[in-house]
Amino acid sequence: MSAPGSVDVTRKVRFCAAHRYHRQDWTPEKNREVFGACNNPHGHGHNYELEVTIRGSVDPLTGMVINLRRIDEILREKIVSRFDHRHINEEVEGFRDNIPTTENLAVYIWNLIEPEFSKEEVELSRVRLREDSFLYAEYRGESS
């Protein structure tokens, strides 16, 4: 629930990355059946759009919930620098055995940035990751 009078601020950033859906412990036929084109051997990529929603009260000094510049810094340091123009399965820690679906990525991103916003004394309310204009996954943390 939102605290009385709190405002939600959503900031959008983009990154481009490649991924492939594949389980080593499945046969090629099973991988193909479950993951379809996402299992093609050399991977493929998306222009991801990440929307991060911060909830908090408005600081009477600045009129802000959080400085957008600080959101940008956190997202650049923790997310964009890690994913942009990378092959997620090959180059991002944690995705050797964890399939980089949009769902898994949303949870992974939440876990990376939630402590940073907690340090800023604001609440991370929602992470929405758009793979393309037809699909997004949204995560609101374990308690939701």
Added chain:
Amino acid sequence: MSTVYLGRLYRFNAGHRLSRPDRDPDWNLEVFGKCSYEGGHGHNYDLEVVIRGAPDPLTGRIISLELLDTIVNEKVIEPIDHRNLNEVLETGSTPPPTTEVLIRDIWNRLANSIPSPAELELLRILETEKNLFEYSGPA
């Protein structure tokens, strides 16, 4: 009767400058960055007004869209569109007219004007394609 939510989109343009006159220029530049530049700047704001209510058994509507447009135009668009937010917001000059401040100001302009039993549920303002602000009231 089941509750239904209705969202209506509006657009307006306005100028603003984020700066506190009670702080020195270095502080303002540090906190507000480009938004503190002296001449100000502007945005095309997209405003989404979400109304909550039960559909009227006679009309099937929770509110007349024509009436909602009239209210939003009179209370929000006409006083704010193509104006300088530093001048027109009822919150005065401090804090400066961020979109957090703007969205609460618009809430105060609209909340008591929606004809019962419909109620104002949520406001959303897209300041740029990258910045979205949402507010659902003080309580």
